[in-house]
Amino acid sequence: MKAVALTHYLPIDNPNAFLDVELPKPTAQGADLLVSVKAVSINPVDTKVRSPKPTVEDIPRVLGWDASGVVEAVGPDVTLFKVGDEVYYAGDITRSGSNAEFQLVDERIVGCKPKSLSFAEAAALPLTTITAYEAFFDRLGIDRDGANKGQSVLIIGAGGGVGSIAIQLAKAAGLVIIATASRPETETWVKALGADHVVNHHQPMVEQVRALGFHQVDHIAILNDMRHWDTAVELIRPQGGIVTIDGTDQPMAMAGMKAKSASLHWEFMFARAMHKTPDMIEQHRLLSYVANEVDAGRIRTTVSEVLTPINAENIRAAHALIETGTAKGKIVVEGF
Helix, strand or coil: CEEEEEEEECCCCCCCCCEEEECCCCCCCCCEEEEEEEEEEECHHHHHHHCCEEEEEEEEECCCCCEEEEEEEECCCCCCCCCCCEEEECCCCCCCCCCECEEEEEHHHEEECCCCCCHHHHHCCHHHHHHHHHHHHHHCCCCCCCCCCCCEEEEECCCCHHHHHHHHHHHHCCCEEEEECCCHHHHHHHHHHCCCEEECCCCCHHHHHHHCCCCCEEEEEECCCHHHHHHHHHHEEEEEEEEECCCCCCCCCCHHHHHHCCEEEECCCCHHHHCCCCCCHHHHHHHHHHHHHHHCCCCCCCEEEEECCCCHHHHHHHHHHHHCCCCCCEEEEECC
């Protein structure tokens, strides 16, 4: 099968950062689906994994953790899908990725593709959807169906891939959304997705949020980086919760959190698949829920650019765009 892979971890401007290769077509066993990949999208995790390091891979390594495609074959233990089903999924960071013609993925972390979307539109959704859904509903404990209607959420880094879905999920749950954006085009983007208010995360945010009439907020999601930690601690209400998707080696002062009995949650959407948790199937369920919401017109895809075909040149181009830190929504690469 065709694949885009790497053997060396190089800067993205190096023409050998990714290579077009031929690899053996895998075989579905156990609870695995063999998916014929039609489109993939690129996430910051891809660029972090590919970032320069001295490691050399003896066997070309395939990255990619966002895909849509068609089930080509099923393992003997599969019960949720059949050959020919159209699916979307983010996969498992510990296994070979989606930048290949065929990929093995456990059925418990796969959803049926939204019927109303193309493969490219669907490929933009899984990783960011799982991340945002788990951050709000599993980690912060917000009620998906509106029991927390009227509560406020500050989404820091709202214009990116995760933020673009988070706004829509928060809106569907009835929350009042304060989104951050630093450029006119991302401000327009987050408003179009449903943000009620917008503040600039390149300027002091405490003053901006309070000028909107919010002395404190009920929930905070940090979706870019942890340099905003002190701001989040200042703005979170007593007994409120902060969720972040970004790791950090920087000191994180906790005295303010303790005084408020506030909670901190980490969201890593690969945790269920990586550790084979007993509730892995929740990712299948949440992807199925979101597919229904998309088909009902309540959630929209967040694709902003599509490159064709899936090859080393276009994967390099997508990584380069992500590394600028200015991309809005999702970048998709489609078709072999």
